[in-house]
Amino acid sequence: MSERYDVAVVGAGVVGCAVAREFSRYRLRTILIEARSDLGDGASKGNSAILSTGSDTPFGTLENRLVTRGHQRYRAEAPAMGLPILSVGSLTVAWNEAQAASLAEMHRATVAAGYRSAELVDRDAIYRRVPSLAPGALAAMWEPEEAIVDPFSTPYAYALDAVTNGVEFRSSSAVSSALREEAGWTLSTATGAVACGLVVNCGGLWGDKVDALAGLADFAIRPRRGEFMVFDKSARPLLDVILKPVPSPTYRGVLMAPTAFGNVLLGPTAEDIDDPDDWRVTRDGLAKLDAAARAMMPALLDHDVTAIYCGVRPATERPEYRIAAHRDRRWITVGGIRSTGLSGALGIAEHVAALAFDGMLRAERKAELAPVRVPSLLEGGERPWRDAARVARDPAYGEMVCHCEGVSMGEIRDALASPLAPRTLKALKRRTRAMFGRCQGFFCGARVQAAFEHASRRAAE
Numbered sequence: 001m002s003e004r005y006d007v008a009v010v011g012a013g014v015v016g017c018a019v020a021r022e023f024s025r026y027r028l029r030t031i032l033i034e035a036r037s038d039l040g041d042g043a044s045k046g047n048s049a050i051l052s053t054g055s056d057t058p059f060g061t062l063e064n065r066l067v068t069r070g071h072q073r074y075r076a077e078a079p080a081m082g083l084p085i086l087s088v089g090s091l092t093v094a095w096n097e098a099q100a101a102s103l104a105e106m107h108r109a110t111v112a113a114g115y116r117s118a119e120l121v122d123r124d125a126i127y128r129r130v131p132s133l134a135p136g137a138l139a140a141m142w143e144p145e146e147a148i149v150d151p152f153s154t155p156y157a158y159a160l161d162a163v164t165n166g167v168e169f170r171s172s173s174a175v176s177s178a179l180r181e182e183a184g185w186t187l188s189t190a191t192g193a194v195a196c197g198l199v200v201n202c203g204g205l206w207g208d209k210v211d212a213l214a215g216l217a218d219f220a221i222r223p224r225r226g227e228f229m230v231f232d233k234s235a236r237p238l239l240d241v242i243l244k245p246v247p248s249p250t251y252r253g254v255l256m257a258p259t260a261f262g263n264v265l266l267g268p269t270a271e272d273i274d275d276p277d278d279w280r281v282t283r284d285g286l287a288k289l290d291a292a293a294r295a296m297m298p299a300l301l302d303h304d305v306t307a308i309y310c311g312v313r314p315a316t317e318r319p320e321y322r323i324a325a326h327r328d329r330r331w332i333t334v335g336g337i338r339s340t341g342l343s344g345a346l347g348i349a350e351h352v353a354a355l356a357f358d359g360m361l362r363a364e365r366k367a368e369l370a371p372v373r374v375p376s377l378l379e380g381g382e383r384p385w386r387d388a389a390r391v392a393r394d395p396a397y398g399e400m401v402c403h404c405e406g407v408s409m410g411e412i413r414d415a416l417a418s419p420l421a422p423r424t425l426k427a428l429k430r431r432t433r434a435m436f437g438r439c440q441g442f443f444c445g446a447r448v449q450a451a452f453e454h455a456s457r458r459a460a461e
């Protein structure tokens with residue numbers, strides 16, 4: 001039996017990492033338990049990377065409140081962690097009269113809900129901002145506060161912050177049963193038992209199965225697949241805003257957006273599937289994306305596609321967050337964080353802490369916290385190899401390994417030496433961007449793999 005914890009957070013997606021970080025602010029013993037070998041390897045690894053203001057969530061709901069708060073907190077707290085925010089703004093474009101009418105209504109409701117910077121703009125203003133847009137746009141809603149973030153570094157920064165401030169992270173530890181005891185729970189995991197006073201289920205795509213371990217059956221996950229195309233960096237001059245269609249009540253539609261890494265992203269599709277582990281990219285999905293690009297910006301299709309990928313949303317049978325405090329059981333469920341968890345995570349974390357401190361936990365806030373900073377992977381951002389003095393001090397920063405994404409051996413070495421060192425090559429990709437570029441690892445893959453295997457062997461010694 002391991003030692004006893006006050007809180008066990010199950011699931012290290014972006015939500016679980018944010019929740020663990022939140023509890024690290026208090027004098028508590030907290031453990032973050034993850035089934036996979038790396039954090040951020042579920043729904044959190046395949047999204048559109050948009051930091052939503054909350055204006056695209058149903059007004060008056062918990063989701064709307066937490067995404068709005070998550071956005072505010074991200075802007076206030078992420079820069080100190082080294083996380084980039086690209087405040088490019090979004091244009092929601094109407095292509096016919098019916099859409100223009102819904103857009104006008106949407107704008108009225110958006111402003112009335114408090115998103116006062118939302119503005120209706122006419123055709124000329126649209127084409128001034130996006131000259132390559134297909135002809136035929138009638139009107140758009142401009143939202144200057146919508147932004148792009150780094151979807152991989154975000155959960156990593158939260159988890160690193162949590163661990164630096166006292167949280168224990170245990171990976172490769174799927175929770176397989178939960179035994180109720182007087183003062184809390186004993187969780188069985190693949191790496192041993194964990195006794196704790198409170199469980200926070202942040203199981204994402206598998207959240208219903210984690211809840212079932214406590215005898216709860218309040219919701220069922222209905223996985224919703226979304227496919228994407230990533231266009232080469234040569235396409236980036238085409239687009240400097242997030243382009244969205246006017247949404248339907250059930251689907252926000254395919255958007256087009258710049259990425260923090262200098263590419264252009266097209267997606268996602270939306271397809272309800274049965275298996276949360278079905279991450280296939282399909283012919284049908286790609287055809288839908290191709291049609292969307294043709295309709296919105298045919299010029300995009302003149303550029304190469306660097307990668308295709310798929311994400312799966314942890315949706316449920318109801319279009320809302322399924323967050324519930326089961327006080328009698330000492331269990332908090334954070335379920336159904338469907339399409340907005342990257343934006344909402346810090347708002348969700350604050351809400352979860354408030355639920356826990358309302359009768360389930362008591363703890364003082366820590367007077368001091370150790371700061372953390374993750375390396376910036378922003379295209380054109382500050383990189384060690386751009387700094388001649390740093391390269392002179394440490395020549396590994398001058399030894400370029402991944403030429404497409406500009407990743408030096410020094411940066412790969414640093415990632416491998418992190419307290420949350422990547423345990424797989426894919427995790428190393430997410431931490432550094434090595435192998436993510438236009439050659440997809442064709443040229444650098446062998447060297448990156450050798451560095452990874454060398455570090456893994458040394459860690460095992």
Ligand SMILES: Cc1cc2nc3c(=O)[nH]c(=O)nc-3n(C[C@H](O)[C@H](O)[C@H](O)COP(=O)(O)OP(=O)(O)OC[C@H]3O[C@@H](n4cnc5c(N)ncnc54)[C@H](O)[C@@H]3O)c2cc1C
Pocket residue numbers: 010011012013014015016033034035036039040041042043044045046047048049050051052173174175176202203204205206207210224225226227268310311312313314337338339340341342343344
């Ligand atoms: C196509 C798509 C586009 C999106 N676009 C955006 C966007 O632009 N902006 C935005 O804000 N959001 C977006 N999202 C939503 C966002 O990605 C999700 O809301 C978020 O990733 C959900 O995170 P999570 O932590 O709840 O779940 P997950 O990331 O799935 O994390 C759950 C974790 O729990 C672990 N786990 C499960 N069972 C167990 C167990 N028994 N024991 C231990 N660990 C367990 C899993 O391994 C996993 O790591 C998008 C999502 C998709 C799919």
